[in-house]
Amino acid sequence: MVLGNAPRPRRSRLRLAGGLALAGVALAGCAASVAPIAPGTIAVVAAESQYADVVSQVGGRYVSVVAVMNNPNADPHGFEVSPSVAREVARARLVVQNGAGYDDFMRVVEEATPSPRRHVVVAQRVLGLAASIPNPHLWYDPVTMPAVAAAIESDLSRIDPAHRAYFAARLTRFDAAMGELRATIAAFHARYAGRRVATTEPVGDYLLSALGLVNDTPFRFQADVMNGVDPAPQDVGTVETLVTARRVSALLVNAQVSSPVTSTLTGLAESSHVPVVALYETMPRGFDYQRWMRAEIDAIEKALTTGRSTRRLT
């Protein structure tokens, strides 16, 4: 709750008003219409905005993409699916989701609206991972999106073979951009590998290990905060000491999730002059996937070199 201190109460009241208005609309008639699809395009639903972005990077003007979770203010773990999502999924030719238990509601909706014409890309399955891995935030791993993009390209080409060459060319361009991102990560690794950090949640852990950073936070603590249960006082003590004794160069917090534990920790980081960096769980508005990852890496680098916090990506 420390994030975005002063304007919060007002924004929250607005949110409350918005929420009540939304409930009113929902009650007034559950006929919320589904956005129309442009003619000649493939209807695609992506569970998270980052996967939606990769779909549009590969599919270009021949896809109409809808992202189910795209509110950077809401906690995706507490997401509940609405009837309009079910309708979007029912008519989609391609669905892209993370899997690994992160967006189980998608599986439920797909089973409720079976369709032989629908292709489903699950990142966890594309990567050959088990369904129950401890850290489901796969998109922070730099190897994930190239593999997912290739799977998307192959499905799009099967759905719309006439534009096979177009999709292949867009995939090549996406891979080139990912190559640049990997080069940035390698350069970071060469300069800062071995630096120590603390986190509140495992959201960015795959990226941190790709960057060569050492996360000293017990995984149990990160998982407890992610799952919304109280971490053990022993673990809270361990993490607080990491920050107050300045054994870490930065505290990385989930920008979309706050709880009393994370606000206390952020406050301690502030008073101990440990920089705080916000990691987003879903792609913030105004970014594409590569620019988002680069912005996070830049924010971490800024914290390590200048000790300055980044509470919000702009």
Next chain:
Amino acid sequence: MIHWFVEPGFWSNPVVGTALVLGAVVAVVSAAVGVMVVVRGQSFAGHALTDVAMAGGAGASLVGASPLVGFLLAGIVGGGSIEAAGAERIRDRDVGTGVVLGAAAGLTALFLYFVSSSTSATGSTQSVLFGSVFTVSPSVVPLSLAVAAATLATLFIVRRPLLLSSLSPELAAARGVRPRAMGLLFVLVLAASVALSALVIGAILSTALLVGPAFAALRVARGLVGATLGAIVAGVAAVELGILLSYDSFYWSAAHRSVPVSACVVGVVLVEVAASAVWSRLRRGRGR
């Protein structure tokens, strides 16, 4: 010897320090108010107020306010409604309480849905329903102490007319005590006590801390003063022992999965109630 019970770092952990202080204060208030609740036969109203507090806590986390403020405000409004809904006959009071309880639970569901779908406050459901004394910010402690002091002072001042109006409303009326005013005042005291215990063991479980130690003490001790002191000892023991057990449970498994504080506290309360039942049966057996 003490190291057998107290695992390393217990006394030096700042999280535990806040929990122990807050827990003791809450236990004293709950026990003192609880004795009166049991004497007046208002356990159900006490439980209804926990549901009302739940709605307040959920509302507070929706607008980003302190949960204690939400618990308190909701308790005062809900307590007032319970008294206003009809207090003349016991049956009316029961129904009025039930109506308020249902409405509050519905509001809680609505608020928690908005919290999880539109804000970033995670874990609200867990902390509103089951409490999280290990994550309470130390800044809440002064307000809790003030509320606790005010509650205990009110209870102490009105203890005689309150007890009289509970045991014999006619006699109380003859002496100029107004039962409706007493009822309203006591419901407010009850609301404050429930708000405090909701912080420590959660709204749903605060009934256990309110009624359990008081019930056990009334079985064992003689007189109102003795019962109140006994309830305070039992309540404080339950909370502090529960905190210790929860802390120690971290070391019981290799995976370090600890048992939540609320479960530990309620476990100790149940043991106390069971022990008091055994005690009173033995004593009755001897008396025969």
